[in-house]
Amino acid sequence: MVNMTTMTTAAATSTAMLTDHYELTMLRAALADGTAHHQAVFEAFARRLPDGRRYGVVAGLGRIVEAIESFTFDTHRVAWLLDTGVIDGHTADHLLGYQFTGNIDAYREGDIYFPNSPVLTVSGTFAECVILETLILSILNHDSAIASAAARMVSAADGRPLLEMGSRRTNESAAVAAARAAYLAGFASTSNLQAGFQYGVPTRGTAAHAFTLGHTSEREAFASQVAALGTGTTLLVDTYDIPQGIRTAVEAAGTNLGGIRLDSGDLGDEARRARALLDSLGATSTKISVTSDLDEYTIAALADAPVDLYGAGTRLVGGSGHPTAGMVYKLVAVADEPGPYAPMRPVAKKATSKGSVGGRKVAYRSLDHQGHATREVVVVRHLPGAPETGPGRALQVAVIRDGHVVHHPSLAEIRAHHRGAKAELTALDLDLAPGTPRLVADPTALGNLIGAGA
Known part of the structure; x- marks a missing residue:
């Protein structure tokens, strides 16, 4: 009899099945013909950024x-x-002993990337690298898309804090990942408790409309919330009539009420009226939070409104808010015989609009005297005369060496790195209007040393 407890525990800890069928059929064939044991290099990169x-x-x-x-x-x-029937006996024996023993180099988390940036490089045997494709891309594409959207919202907020609150607009696992990605890109907190528990993202939240509707009156609901959470709580004042809700909130908590939240109507106009009313009631320190399908454009439109905090969810974690990063995972070099020191040859896909450039690549970012990025320089290692280093700061760091993790930044360090990397962008790069990337890493432009920029 199968031990269901053991199966449940294993299912909760292993990521091995978070992959596509064809990863294992490729492995099966490679084991049969010997290619599995040849050294290989794979790169993850985006051919282009989402439109605009x-x-x-x-x-x-x-x-x-x-x-x-x-x-x-x-x-x-x-x-x-x-x-x-996905695998045969030989493949089964191989998988039972599988453990990644290769190397990974990557852009630091929180860094900026452009089209063709060699964001992540995986090297090892073909067998151990090829089956990581789906797992790597599913995480890298999702989280980078969320972080990219979040970074634009942070720019639009211009120093005002943002709360990530998209848990109810995506699946439960993606919600945790989205909260982490938004936080590293500059959001101040999340509503998701698992993200707080698992990753240390600060959490916050108070009450929804259901709490107000669950009481016989708005006054009773507010009094209950204040009694439980204190006068520093934030009261949701738009369940019925906003002006009356604000008056009731101040009556319940006093002029030291922590905040009110607006979730409907013309948020700019409502925030201005709310600020005037709060001030007239003596609640001059009460903060105003706004929610309701916010994105970078609606946040930017509220720049002149007296808003103290933005809550973003649907447009951050939903498909329209975070178009996929579109990263791909391509073989760029492979040996033709087994052994760790076998010579490797560059390989590349030649298909129209989906081509790639062969050879292992490393990247550097050149800065001007003001600290702004001017070029993304890519060195293709296999070409004759390729330099050992390039101009500017090296963009890839060692992450895994011989199967052992050697890169352990904290989430606070990742946030700090993101702030520094984003500071290298210009006002043109940060413009929210649809546009094209100012920098493009192009490993075909000048041969072994490439600089692409304005």
């Missing part, structure tokens, strides 16, 4: 590392793969 975007933000690297550490196959998974 001028830059992207790298996010998810920490989660990728966690996922790779948990990428192991137990007997239950292997038995299922055998039963369904």
Whole structure:
């Protein structure tokens, strides 16, 4: 009899099945013909940014590392793969002993990327690298898309704090990842408790309309909330009539009421009227929070309104708010025989509009005297005369060496790195209007040393 407790525990810890069917059929064939044991290099990059975007933000690297550490196959998974015909016995034996022992280099999490930036490089045997494709891309694409959208909202907020509150607009796992990605890009907090528990993202929240509707009157609901949470709480005042709700809120909490939240109507006009009314009631220190399908454009439109905090959810975690980063995972170099020191040859896809450039690449970002990025320089290592270093700061760091994690930044350090990387952008890069990237990393432009920029 199968031990369901054991299966449940394994399901909660292993990431091995978070992949596509064809990863294992490729592995099966490569094991049969010997290619599995040849050294290989894969790169993750985006050929282009989503329409209108001028830059992207790298996010998810920490989660990728966690996922790779948990990428192991137990007997239950292997038995299922055998039963369904995905793998054969030889592949089953290989998977039961699988553990990533290769190397990963990547842009630091929170850094800025552009089209063709070599964001992440995986090297090792073909067998151990090829089956990580789906796992890496599912995390990198999702988290980078969220962080890129969040960074634009942070720019629009211009120093005012943002609360991530998208949990109810996506699935439960994506909600946690989205909260982490938004926080590293500059959001101040999240409504998601698992993100706080798992990653240390600050959490906050008070009450929804249901709490008010669940009492016989707005006055009773506010009094209850203040009694439980104190006068520093934030009261949701738009369940019925906003002006009356504000008056009732101040009556319940006094002039030291922490804040009110507006979730409907013309938020700019409502915030201005609310500020005037609060001030007339003596609640001059009460903060005004606004929510309701905010994105970078609506936040920017509220720049002149007396808003103290923005809550963003649907447009941050929903598909329209975070168009996919579109990153791909491509083989760029491979050996033709087994062995760690076998010579490697560059390989590249040649298909129209989906081509790639062969050879392992590293990147550098050149800055001007004001600290603004001027070029993304890419060095293709396989070309004759390729320099060992390039101008500017090196963009890739060692993340995993021989299967061991060597890069352990805290979330606070990632946030700080993002602030520094974003400060290298110009006002043109940060413009919210649809545009094209000012910088493009183009490994085909000048051969072995490439500088692309304005």
